[in-house]
Amino acid sequence: MRTLKAAYEEGKDGMFIWELKGKIVGWSWLRIYENEFFKEGTYGEINEIYIVPEWRGKGIGNILMKHAEDWFRNKGIKTVRVEALATNEKALAFYRKHGFKPNYITLQKEISNIQKDDNSKTYHELSEKKVLKEHMQRESKQNGVFLSTVKR
Ligand SMILES: CC(C)(COP(=O)(O)OP(=O)(O)OC[C@H]1O[C@@H](n2cnc3c(N)ncnc32)[C@H](O)[C@@H]1OP(=O)(O)O)[C@@H](O)C(=O)NCCC(=O)NCCS
Numbered sequence: 001m002r003t004l005k006a007a008y009e010e011g012k013d014g015m016f017i018w019e020l021k022g023k024i025v026g027w028s029w030l031r032i033y034e035n036e037f038f039k040e041g042t043y044g045e046i047n048e049i050y051i052v053p054e055w056r057g058k059g060i061g062n063i064l065m066k067h068a069e070d071w072f073r074n075k076g077i078k079t080v081r082v083e084a085l086a087t088n089e090k091a092l093a094f095y096r097k098h099g100f101k102p103n104y105i106t107l108q109k110e111i112s113n114i115q116k117d118d119n120s121k122t123y124h125e126l127s128e129k130k131v132l133k134e135h136m137q138r139e140s141k142q143n144g145v146f147l148s149t150v151k152r
Contacts (some may be wrong), residue, residue: 040122
């Protein structure tokens with residue numbers, strides 16, 4: 001586990017607590033990610049911008065967003081991402097106002113209570129015939145990636 005101190009010293013995290021007249025009004029946590037699989041390569045992510053409830057709607061979020069963009073820009077970052085719950089309409093409106101547009105969309109489903117059905121039989125038949133295994137081995141060879149899940 002990374003400590004906050006280690007993360008700070010690494011220089012890829014910006015963690016800021018914001019005060020106004022001696023009172024904490026919000027915080028922001030920014031991070032730089034290096035990912036060779038994304039076409040953008042290195043990119044910035046807003047892990048969180050949080051305004052204390054009684055200070056919301058007073059323009060502080062706008063100021064923190066301006067600061068976040070300046071912080072990333074000064075580090076040479078050209079693309080910035082943020083994740084928000086699909087139900088968090090205020091946050092989505094806030095990010096839209098600042099020019100963020102949907103890129104990847106995460107889809108989620110609860111599967112814990114779903115009983116096995118005929119589909120699982122199909123899956124096992126596929127595996128027994130080694131179709132899946134052979135397909136994955138072929139893929140892994142092409143991509144140079146070792147897939148441990150092919151072992152059955
Ligand atoms: C989302 C959040 C950061 C906005 O900060 P804020 O200080 O309240 O926002 P501002 O007052 O600076 O408003 C900026 C813009 O956000 C949008 N916005 C803010 N509150 C809104 C609301 N209740 N409904 C719709 N849009 C809203 C508006 O477009 C507004 O534009 P304007 O400046 O032209 O009015 C703040 O509400 C918050 O901390 N929410 C809880 C934590 C959270 O959800 N964070 C984001 C996910 S990580």
